[in-house]
Amino acid sequence: MPSVKLPKKSTDTDMTPFVDVAFLILSFFMLATKFKPPEPVEIKTPNSVSTKPLPENDAILVTLDSAGHVYFSMQAEKDPMLKYTVIKNVNDTRSLGLTENEMKNFVKTSAIGVSFGGLKQLLSIPAEDQAKVKQPGVPIKDSASNELYYWIRDAVSAFASTHRPIKYLIKGDNNAKYPQFKEILNAFKRNDIFKFQLITAVEDVPDGTELAKERAANEKAKK
Amino acid sequence: MASVDTGGGDSHKKGPGVKKAKKLSTRVDMTPMVDLGFLLITFFIFTTTMSTPSTMDLFMPKDTNKDEDQNKAKESGALTIILAKNNNVYFYEGQLLPDASNFTSTSFAKIRDEIIKKRKEVIASHVHDANCEKIWAKNKGDKNSCLDRDFVVVIKPDPDATYKNTVDILDEMTINGVKRFAMVDLFPQELELVQKTEGTFVAPPAAPAK
Numbered sequence: 053m054p055s056v057k058l059p060k061k062s063t064d065t066d067m068t069p070f071v072d073v074a075f076l077i078l079s080f081f082m083l084a085t086k087f088k089p090p091e092p093v094e095i096k097t098p099n100s101v102s103t104k105p106l107p108e109n110d111a112i113l114v115t116l117d118s119a120g121h122v123y124f125s126m127q128a129e130k131d132p133m134l135k136y137t138v139i140k141n142v143n144d145t146r147s148l149g150l151t152e153n154e155m156k157n158f159v160k161t162s163a164i165g166v167s168f169g170g171l172k173q174l175l176s177i178p179a180e181d182q183a184k185v186k187q188p189g190v191p192i193k194d195s196a197s198n199e200l201y202y203w204i205r206d207a208v209s210a211f212a213s214t215h216r217p218i219k220y221l222i223k224g225d226n227n228a229k230y231p232q233f234k235e236i237l238n239a240f241k242r243n244d245i246f247k248f249q250l251i252t253a254v255e256d257v258p259d260g261t262e263l264a265k266e267r268a269a270n271e272k273a274k275k
Numbered sequence: 276m277a278s279v280d281t282g283g284g285d286s287h288k289k290g291p292g293v294k295k296a297k298k299l300s301t302r303v304d305m306t307p308m309v310d311l312g313f314l315l316i317t318f319f320i321f322t323t324t325m326s327t328p329s330t331m332d333l334f335m336p337k338d339t340n341k342d343e344d345q346n347k348a349k350e351s352g353a354l355t356i357i358l359a360k361n362n363n364v365y366f367y368e369g370q371l372l373p374d375a376s377n378f379t380s381t382s383f384a385k386i387r388d389e390i391i392k393k394r395k396e397v398i399a400s401h402v403h404d405a406n407c408e409k410i411w412a413k414n415k416g417d418k419n420s421c422l423d424r425d426f427v428v429v430i431k432p433d434p435d436a437t438y439k440n441t442v443d444i445l446d447e448m449t450i451n452g453v454k455r456f457a458m459v460d461l462f463p464q465e466l467e468l469v470q471k472t473e474g475t476f477v478a479p480p481a482a483p484a485k
Contacts, residue, residue, distance in 0.1 A: 081319035102331040228438035249330035262452030
Protein backbone atom coordinates (compact mmCIF):
# COMPACT_ATOMS: atom_id res chain seq x y z
CA MET A 53 0.00 0.00 0.00
CA PRO A 54 1.45 3.30 -0.95
CA SER A 55 1.71 5.61 2.00
CA VAL A 56 2.18 9.34 1.84
CA LYS A 57 5.24 10.20 3.81
CA LEU A 58 5.16 13.55 5.41
CA PRO A 59 8.53 15.20 5.31
CA LYS A 60 9.95 15.19 8.79
CA LYS A 61 10.90 18.67 9.71
CA SER A 62 13.57 19.17 12.26
CA THR A 63 12.46 20.77 15.49
CA ASP A 64 15.86 22.31 15.96
CA THR A 65 15.93 26.01 15.37
CA ASP A 66 19.01 28.03 14.93
CA MET A 67 19.38 29.78 18.24
CA THR A 68 22.45 31.76 17.33
CA PRO A 69 20.83 35.18 16.75
CA PHE A 70 18.77 34.69 19.87
CA VAL A 71 21.85 33.98 21.92
CA ASP A 72 23.60 36.94 20.33
CA VAL A 73 20.89 39.29 21.47
CA ALA A 74 20.75 37.73 24.90
CA PHE A 75 24.43 38.25 25.46
CA LEU A 76 24.27 41.74 24.09
CA ILE A 77 21.65 42.59 26.69
CA LEU A 78 23.69 40.83 29.31
CA SER A 79 26.79 42.83 28.53
CA PHE A 80 24.75 46.03 28.54
CA PHE A 81 23.40 45.35 32.01
CA MET A 82 26.79 44.31 33.30
CA LEU A 83 28.30 47.59 32.18
CA ALA A 84 25.39 49.83 33.06
CA THR A 85 24.71 48.37 36.44
CA LYS A 86 25.76 50.15 39.52
CA PHE A 87 25.14 48.37 42.72
CA LYS A 88 22.94 50.08 45.20
CA PRO A 89 24.88 51.23 48.19
CA PRO A 90 23.60 49.48 51.28
CA GLU A 91 20.79 51.43 52.86
CA PRO A 92 19.32 51.00 56.28
CA VAL A 93 15.84 51.58 54.88
CA GLU A 94 14.27 51.93 51.49
CA ILE A 95 13.75 55.53 50.51
CA LYS A 96 11.53 56.73 47.70
CA THR A 97 12.81 60.16 46.83
CA PRO A 98 10.60 62.86 45.33
CA ASN A 99 11.12 64.14 41.80
CA SER A 100 12.57 67.43 40.75
CA VAL A 101 13.56 69.12 37.52
CA SER A 102 17.09 69.51 38.76
CA THR A 103 19.77 67.70 36.79
CA LYS A 104 22.81 68.19 38.99
CA PRO A 105 24.60 64.89 39.45
CA LEU A 106 24.96 63.36 42.86
CA PRO A 107 28.40 63.73 44.43
CA GLU A 108 29.85 60.42 45.48
CA ASN A 109 32.62 61.39 47.80
CA ASP A 110 33.31 63.87 50.55
CA ALA A 111 29.72 64.16 51.58
CA ILE A 112 27.65 63.98 54.70
CA LEU A 113 24.37 62.24 54.03
CA VAL A 114 21.37 62.49 56.29
CA THR A 115 18.59 60.09 55.45
CA LEU A 116 15.00 60.64 56.55
CA ASP A 117 12.67 57.69 56.19
CA SER A 118 8.89 57.64 55.93
CA ALA A 119 8.45 57.03 59.65
CA GLY A 120 10.53 60.09 60.49
CA HIS A 121 13.65 58.20 61.56
CA VAL A 122 16.92 59.90 60.80
CA TYR A 123 20.11 58.15 59.74
CA PHE A 124 23.53 59.67 59.53
CA SER A 125 26.24 58.54 57.16
CA MET A 126 29.51 59.78 55.79
CA GLN A 127 30.62 59.20 52.22
CA ALA A 128 34.37 58.94 52.49
CA GLU A 129 35.43 55.94 50.45
CA LYS A 130 38.67 57.63 49.47
CA ASP A 131 39.98 57.85 52.98
CA PRO A 132 38.21 55.61 55.47
CA MET A 133 40.40 56.96 58.24
CA LEU A 134 38.13 60.01 58.38
CA LYS A 135 35.32 57.86 59.69
CA TYR A 136 37.67 56.40 62.23
CA THR A 137 38.57 59.89 63.39
CA VAL A 138 34.90 60.69 63.87
CA ILE A 139 34.06 57.60 65.88
CA LYS A 140 37.18 57.98 68.00
CA ASN A 141 36.20 61.53 68.76
CA VAL A 142 32.63 60.52 69.61
CA ASN A 143 33.92 57.69 71.79
CA ASP A 144 36.27 59.96 73.68
CA THR A 145 33.91 62.85 74.25
CA ARG A 146 30.96 60.67 75.17
CA SER A 147 33.00 57.95 76.94
CA LEU A 148 31.03 55.19 75.24
CA GLY A 149 33.68 52.55 75.94
CA LEU A 150 33.85 51.24 72.41
CA THR A 151 36.50 48.65 71.71
CA GLU A 152 39.05 48.99 68.92
CA ASN A 153 37.16 46.42 66.85
CA GLU A 154 33.88 48.21 67.27
CA MET A 155 35.43 51.46 66.10
CA LYS A 156 36.88 49.71 63.07
CA ASN A 157 33.44 48.30 62.43
CA PHE A 158 32.07 51.83 62.24
CA VAL A 159 34.28 52.49 59.22
CA LYS A 160 32.45 49.73 57.36
CA THR A 161 29.03 50.70 58.69
CA SER A 162 26.94 52.42 56.06
CA ALA A 163 24.60 54.42 58.26
CA ILE A 164 24.03 55.16 61.90
CA GLY A 165 20.45 55.28 63.09
CA VAL A 166 20.80 54.94 66.84
CA SER A 167 21.42 57.28 69.72
CA PHE A 168 24.86 57.49 71.28
CA GLY A 169 23.66 55.13 73.99
CA GLY A 170 22.78 52.43 71.47
CA LEU A 171 25.97 52.82 69.47
CA LYS A 172 27.94 50.16 71.29
CA GLN A 173 25.26 47.57 70.72
CA LEU A 174 24.97 48.43 67.02
CA LEU A 175 28.69 48.35 66.43
CA SER A 176 29.05 44.99 68.13
CA ILE A 177 27.13 43.57 65.17
CA PRO A 178 29.22 42.99 62.02
CA ALA A 179 28.62 45.67 59.39
CA GLU A 180 27.09 43.19 56.94
CA ASP A 181 24.42 42.14 59.41
CA GLN A 182 23.44 45.62 60.54
CA ALA A 183 20.89 45.96 57.77
CA LYS A 184 18.78 43.33 59.53
CA VAL A 185 18.63 45.36 62.71
CA LYS A 186 15.84 47.87 62.99
CA GLN A 187 17.37 51.15 63.99
CA PRO A 188 15.27 53.72 65.84
CA GLY A 189 16.95 56.73 64.21
CA VAL A 190 19.29 59.38 65.53
CA PRO A 191 17.46 61.52 68.11
CA ILE A 192 16.64 64.94 66.67
CA LYS A 193 13.51 65.86 68.59
CA ASP A 194 14.59 68.95 70.45
CA SER A 195 17.67 71.08 70.35
CA ALA A 196 18.97 69.81 73.71
CA SER A 197 19.13 66.18 72.61
CA ASN A 198 19.73 66.81 68.92
CA GLU A 199 22.48 64.26 68.46
CA LEU A 200 22.59 64.83 64.72
CA TYR A 201 24.16 68.19 65.49
CA TYR A 202 27.11 66.48 67.19
CA TRP A 203 27.53 63.96 64.40
CA ILE A 204 27.61 66.71 61.81
CA ARG A 205 30.00 68.78 63.89
CA ASP A 206 32.45 65.90 64.33
CA ALA A 207 32.20 64.85 60.69
CA VAL A 208 32.82 68.40 59.48
CA SER A 209 35.90 68.75 61.64
CA ALA A 210 37.20 65.38 60.39
CA PHE A 211 36.62 66.37 56.76
CA ALA A 212 38.36 69.69 57.35
CA SER A 213 41.73 67.94 57.29
CA THR A 214 41.23 66.97 53.64
CA HIS A 215 40.83 70.60 52.48
CA ARG A 216 38.27 69.49 49.96
CA PRO A 217 34.78 70.98 49.78
CA ILE A 218 32.17 68.90 51.55
CA LYS A 219 28.68 68.37 50.29
CA TYR A 220 25.71 68.12 52.59
CA LEU A 221 23.12 65.75 51.25
CA ILE A 222 19.65 65.19 52.55
CA LYS A 223 17.74 62.21 51.30
CA GLY A 224 14.15 62.20 52.37
CA ASP A 225 11.28 59.85 51.71
CA ASN A 226 8.16 61.09 49.94
CA ASN A 227 6.05 60.46 53.00
CA ALA A 228 8.38 61.93 55.56
CA LYS A 229 6.84 64.81 57.45
CA TYR A 230 8.03 68.38 57.35
CA PRO A 231 8.80 68.87 61.08
CA GLN A 232 11.50 66.20 61.00
CA PHE A 233 12.95 67.74 57.86
CA LYS A 234 13.02 71.07 59.65
CA GLU A 235 14.86 69.53 62.60
CA ILE A 236 17.51 68.19 60.21
CA LEU A 237 17.89 71.64 58.70
CA ASN A 238 18.18 73.05 62.20
CA ALA A 239 20.93 70.60 63.05
CA PHE A 240 22.85 71.78 59.99
CA LYS A 241 22.09 75.42 60.69
CA ARG A 242 23.48 75.14 64.21
CA ASN A 243 26.72 74.05 62.57
CA ASP A 244 26.59 77.17 60.38
CA ILE A 245 25.85 75.15 57.29
CA PHE A 246 23.26 76.70 55.03
CA LYS A 247 23.73 75.07 51.65
CA PHE A 248 22.24 71.65 51.16
CA GLN A 249 21.58 69.30 48.33
CA LEU A 250 18.38 67.34 48.39
CA ILE A 251 18.55 64.02 46.63
CA THR A 252 15.77 63.67 44.11
CA ALA A 253 14.87 61.69 41.03
CA VAL A 254 14.90 63.37 37.65
CA GLU A 255 11.68 64.74 36.21
CA ASP A 256 10.91 66.50 32.94
CA VAL A 257 10.42 70.22 32.82
CA PRO A 258 6.78 71.06 32.06
CA ASP A 259 6.34 72.81 28.71
CA GLY A 260 5.70 76.52 28.48
CA THR A 261 7.11 77.41 31.87
CA GLU A 262 9.87 79.88 32.64
CA LEU A 263 12.43 77.16 33.16
CA ALA A 264 11.54 75.40 29.93
CA LYS A 265 12.02 78.68 28.04
CA GLU A 266 15.29 79.35 29.79
CA ARG A 267 16.67 75.91 29.01
CA ALA A 268 15.56 76.18 25.39
CA ALA A 269 17.36 79.51 25.15
CA ASN A 270 20.50 77.96 26.61
CA GLU A 271 20.33 75.14 24.09
CA LYS A 272 20.08 77.66 21.27
CA ALA A 273 23.01 79.63 22.59
CA LYS A 274 25.14 76.51 22.55
CA LYS A 275 24.41 75.88 18.91
CA MET B 276 45.58 -8.47 11.48
CA ALA B 277 46.20 -4.85 11.32
CA SER B 278 47.65 -3.85 8.09
CA VAL B 279 49.97 -1.02 7.69
CA ASP B 280 48.58 1.26 5.23
CA THR B 281 51.24 2.45 3.00
CA GLY B 282 48.86 4.77 1.42
CA GLY B 283 49.08 6.39 -1.87
CA GLY B 284 47.96 3.58 -4.09
CA ASP B 285 45.33 5.74 -5.56
CA SER B 286 45.87 9.38 -6.18
CA HIS B 287 42.36 10.61 -5.62
CA LYS B 288 40.80 7.93 -3.53
CA LYS B 289 42.02 6.40 -0.38
CA GLY B 290 42.57 2.73 -0.23
CA PRO B 291 40.03 0.32 0.96
CA GLY B 292 41.68 -0.06 4.36
CA VAL B 293 41.48 3.61 5.25
CA LYS B 294 38.70 4.43 7.58
CA LYS B 295 36.84 7.51 6.67
CA ALA B 296 37.19 10.05 9.47
CA LYS B 297 33.82 10.44 11.01
CA LYS B 298 32.52 13.89 10.34
CA LEU B 299 31.64 15.32 13.71
CA SER B 300 28.94 17.92 13.75
CA THR B 301 30.26 21.37 14.56
CA ARG B 302 27.03 22.20 16.28
CA VAL B 303 27.26 22.52 20.01
CA ASP B 304 24.31 22.27 22.26
CA MET B 305 23.98 25.86 23.40
CA THR B 306 21.06 25.37 25.76
CA PRO B 307 23.07 25.43 29.02
CA MET B 308 24.94 28.49 27.90
CA VAL B 309 21.71 30.28 27.06
CA ASP B 310 20.25 29.22 30.39
CA LEU B 311 23.17 30.72 32.19
CA GLY B 312 23.03 33.83 30.04
CA PHE B 313 19.43 34.49 30.90
CA LEU B 314 20.03 33.79 34.53
CA LEU B 315 22.69 36.50 34.56
CA ILE B 316 20.43 38.88 32.65
CA THR B 317 17.69 38.50 35.22
CA PHE B 318 20.20 38.97 38.01
CA PHE B 319 21.52 42.19 36.55
CA ILE B 320 18.08 43.52 35.75
CA PHE B 321 17.02 43.07 39.34
CA THR B 322 20.11 44.53 40.91
CA THR B 323 20.57 47.47 38.61
CA THR B 324 19.48 50.95 39.63
CA MET B 325 18.36 52.61 36.50
CA SER B 326 17.26 55.97 37.80
CA THR B 327 20.29 58.10 38.41
CA PRO B 328 19.61 60.34 41.35
CA SER B 329 20.12 64.04 40.96
CA THR B 330 20.40 66.70 43.60
CA MET B 331 18.53 69.89 44.18
CA ASP B 332 20.26 72.81 45.82
CA LEU B 333 18.66 74.40 48.83
CA PHE B 334 20.13 77.49 50.39
CA MET B 335 18.77 78.53 53.73
CA PRO B 336 19.34 81.88 55.38
CA LYS B 337 20.96 82.20 58.75
CA ASP B 338 18.44 82.54 61.53
CA THR B 339 18.37 86.01 62.86
CA ASN B 340 16.35 87.79 65.48
CA LYS B 341 17.61 91.21 64.61
CA ASP B 342 14.98 93.15 62.81
CA GLU B 343 17.32 94.99 60.47
CA ASP B 344 18.82 91.71 59.21
CA GLN B 345 15.53 90.30 58.15
CA ASN B 346 14.58 90.49 54.54
CA LYS B 347 11.73 92.80 53.89
CA ALA B 348 9.11 91.88 51.40
CA LYS B 349 6.74 94.25 49.71
CA GLU B 350 3.21 93.39 50.57
CA SER B 351 2.04 93.87 47.01
CA GLY B 352 4.50 91.32 45.70
CA ALA B 353 4.13 88.64 48.33
CA LEU B 354 2.45 85.32 47.78
CA THR B 355 2.15 82.98 50.73
CA ILE B 356 1.70 79.30 50.05
CA ILE B 357 0.66 77.01 52.87
CA LEU B 358 1.16 73.28 52.52
CA ALA B 359 -1.16 71.11 54.55
CA LYS B 360 -1.90 67.44 54.88
CA ASN B 361 -3.31 65.24 52.11
CA ASN B 362 -1.47 67.40 49.56
CA ASN B 363 -3.76 70.34 50.24
CA VAL B 364 -2.44 73.74 49.31
CA TYR B 365 -3.66 77.12 50.50
CA PHE B 366 -2.46 80.52 49.45
CA TYR B 367 -3.08 84.17 49.97
CA GLU B 368 -1.64 87.32 48.46
CA GLY B 369 -0.04 90.04 50.52
CA GLN B 370 -1.15 90.03 54.12
CA LEU B 371 -3.72 87.68 55.54
CA LEU B 372 -6.85 89.73 56.00
CA PRO B 373 -8.45 89.68 59.47
CA ASP B 374 -11.56 87.99 58.08
CA ALA B 375 -9.39 85.58 56.06
CA SER B 376 -11.32 86.38 52.90
CA ASN B 377 -8.19 86.15 50.75
CA PHE B 378 -7.29 82.74 52.12
CA THR B 379 -7.87 80.41 49.18
CA SER B 380 -7.76 76.67 48.87
CA THR B 381 -6.14 75.12 45.82
CA SER B 382 -4.20 72.06 44.76
CA PHE B 383 -0.74 71.20 43.55
CA ALA B 384 -1.99 70.98 39.99
CA LYS B 385 -3.29 74.56 40.06
CA ILE B 386 -0.72 76.31 42.21
CA ARG B 387 1.56 76.87 39.22
CA ASP B 388 -1.07 79.01 37.51
CA GLU B 389 -1.40 81.09 40.64
CA ILE B 390 2.35 81.65 40.82
CA ILE B 391 2.52 82.63 37.15
CA LYS B 392 -0.50 84.91 37.52
CA LYS B 393 0.94 86.66 40.54
CA ARG B 394 4.32 87.05 38.87
CA LYS B 395 2.71 88.67 35.83
CA GLU B 396 0.82 91.04 38.09
CA VAL B 397 3.99 92.07 39.84
CA ILE B 398 5.80 92.60 36.54
CA ALA B 399 2.88 94.63 35.19
CA SER B 400 2.85 96.94 38.18
CA HIS B 401 6.59 97.40 38.15
CA VAL B 402 7.74 100.98 38.23
CA HIS B 403 10.80 101.71 36.15
CA ASP B 404 13.82 101.89 38.39
CA ALA B 405 16.97 103.13 36.68
CA ASN B 406 19.06 102.49 39.75
CA CYS B 407 18.23 98.82 39.83
CA GLU B 408 18.93 98.42 36.14
CA LYS B 409 22.26 100.14 36.57
CA ILE B 410 23.26 97.62 39.23
CA TRP B 411 22.30 94.72 37.01
CA ALA B 412 24.10 96.18 34.03
CA LYS B 413 27.20 96.60 36.16
CA ASN B 414 27.10 92.96 37.15
CA LYS B 415 26.47 91.97 33.54
CA GLY B 416 23.11 90.54 34.50
CA ASP B 417 19.80 90.59 32.79
CA LYS B 418 18.12 93.93 33.38
CA ASN B 419 14.78 92.18 33.23
CA SER B 420 15.64 90.83 36.65
CA CYS B 421 14.44 94.16 37.96
CA LEU B 422 10.94 93.50 36.73
CA ASP B 423 10.05 90.82 39.24
CA ARG B 424 12.32 91.80 42.08
CA ASP B 425 9.35 92.56 44.31
CA PHE B 426 7.91 89.12 43.80
CA VAL B 427 8.45 86.99 46.86
CA VAL B 428 6.95 83.62 47.57
CA VAL B 429 6.67 82.62 51.19
CA ILE B 430 6.43 78.88 51.68
CA LYS B 431 4.86 77.70 54.89
CA PRO B 432 4.63 73.95 55.32
CA ASP B 433 2.39 72.97 58.21
CA PRO B 434 3.31 70.09 60.55
CA ASP B 435 1.31 67.62 58.47
CA ALA B 436 2.94 68.53 55.16
CA THR B 437 5.14 65.83 53.72
CA TYR B 438 8.69 66.11 52.53
CA LYS B 439 7.46 65.46 49.00
CA ASN B 440 5.17 68.50 49.16
CA THR B 441 8.07 70.61 50.33
CA VAL B 442 10.36 69.46 47.55
CA ASP B 443 7.58 69.83 44.99
CA ILE B 444 6.91 73.43 45.92
CA LEU B 445 10.62 74.24 45.93
CA ASP B 446 10.78 72.66 42.51
CA GLU B 447 7.88 74.82 41.44
CA MET B 448 10.00 77.85 42.34
CA THR B 449 12.72 76.66 39.96
CA ILE B 450 10.22 75.84 37.24
CA ASN B 451 8.58 79.25 37.36
CA GLY B 452 11.78 81.20 37.73
CA VAL B 453 10.93 82.60 41.14
CA LYS B 454 14.15 84.12 42.36
CA ARG B 455 13.08 85.11 45.82
CA PHE B 456 11.38 82.66 48.07
CA ALA B 457 11.55 81.83 51.73
CA MET B 458 10.60 78.85 53.79
CA VAL B 459 9.20 79.87 57.14
CA ASP B 460 7.05 78.49 59.90
CA LEU B 461 3.32 78.85 60.03
CA PHE B 462 1.78 81.53 62.23
CA PRO B 463 -0.59 80.14 64.89
CA GLN B 464 -3.60 81.88 63.34
CA GLU B 465 -2.77 80.40 59.96
CA LEU B 466 -2.51 76.93 61.42
CA GLU B 467 -5.84 77.47 63.11
CA LEU B 468 -7.33 78.58 59.82
CA VAL B 469 -6.00 75.53 58.00
CA GLN B 470 -7.32 73.22 60.68
CA LYS B 471 -10.69 74.94 60.67
CA THR B 472 -10.90 74.53 56.90
CA GLU B 473 -10.06 70.87 57.18
CA GLY B 474 -12.37 70.35 60.12
CA THR B 475 -9.66 69.09 62.41
CA PHE B 476 -9.48 72.14 64.58
CA VAL B 477 -9.59 71.49 68.30
CA ALA B 478 -9.71 74.63 70.40
CA PRO B 479 -6.94 74.68 72.95
CA PRO B 480 -8.52 73.94 76.33
CA ALA B 481 -6.89 76.81 78.13
CA ALA B 482 -7.82 79.39 75.53
CA PRO B 483 -9.23 82.48 77.14
CA ALA B 484 -12.76 83.29 76.12
CA LYS B 485 -13.19 86.43 74.10
